[in-house]
Amino acid sequence: MSAPKPYRQLFRDGLWANNQALVALLGLCPLLAVTTTATNGLGMGLATMAVLVLSNATISLIRNLVRPEVRLPVFVLVIASFVTIVELTMKAYFFELYNVLGLFIPLIVTNCLIIGRAEAFASKHRLDQAVVDGLAMGVGFMLVLTFLGGLRELAGQGTLFYQADLMFGEAARALSLSVGPDFQGALIAILPPGAFIFLGLLIALKNLLDKRAKRRQLERAAKTSAPVDPAVAAG
Template sequence: MPTRDRYRNLFRDGLWGNNQALVALLGLCPLLAVTTTATNGLGMGLATMAVLILSNATVSLIRNLVRPEVRLPVFVLVIASFVTIVELTMKAYFFELYHVLGLFIPLIVTNCLIIGRAEAFASKNHLDRAVLDGVAMGLGFLLVLTLLGGIRELAGQGTLFYQADLMFGELAKDFDLSLGPDFQGALIAILPPGAFLFLGFMIALKNLFDQRARRRRAARTSEVVPGGAVGAEKPQVLA
């Protein structure tokens, strides 16, 4: 397979086909806990994505230097180092957002998504593929976090990207959208049960789209082959 096609498949898997939040259901702790607003989801998604890219790159570079018996402790140490860097950076430049996300920033160390990609992919591939995998998987996770946070925020309190200034500064105070002061939100949306419900709907929709895509591909394949039988052999005429 050409290199460009391999890269395209990696990126497609990270965003959709093998999205770790919707397919493997990894990283559910931050996914369900911090997505009360789109801003919180975006902040946590960016932090996780940064750690994932950096840890994937480092694990790929040292994969031939680490003995198999100690690979997991070494991977955890690498991840913890980058989590510390991200945590200190957020404390310095995004302190209010860090205060909102709280304990879940240090808990990125235990995120199964990051250790899973380090073990299953980065430790077996070269730097370019490991970095691209980190970008694709991190971006897919970020999109799910932000989308889930936006849905819960909109249904729960009638706003979207409330407190965006925590990330983008004073100029972002007017970024948020509002359905008006008379909007009666659904309290369950911003409570833990709401996170499970909306995530379940998102997974169901993804499965529905995948099923329809498979049916369309099967229909196109059957139209190409006369009679609708893929790979059917022509009947042999006996002399």
């Protein structure tokens, strides 16, 4: 069992430094396939996050009972059970959104991000650590999905949170923004190639921001000769 990490670091890893979509490049299948609108991205992100938190918690609880030889099938069984629960829940309460996301909800089972966290983190850490890690990684993934969906939606059809009422009920209809009826979007943004192009641009943007932050910190360190945060200097 590994040493517990401070929650702040777990969140920083999940949201930025080790973001599963932008750094680890895990879970790309749903990431590329369903992020045609911000609403779809958000819905997929929430479903993935729910499964991730529940599976991380369960796997952390049973981590001392499962023999290492059979751990992967057990992980998959746990994850599949939770995906089934999430799927049935969505079918019951968000049927329209379920129809839009379709096949990709059951496919959360094969999302390597979830089994990746189970293997790399939850099976080696306490319950509270595993839950916070699941939450942080899930939120990080969800944010990328929503942001990517929003970008593609905006470039492709000139709207934002189109059909948000599918998920949040009638009250959310006001959330849908539109650039205007005259806007001619680039259809390619909504088609699969657009997903790759925009994800590439997002990763480039993240690397750019990281580089800038690192340079600023080094400059400041040189000026005040203060010790550099090792995590930043290494990153």
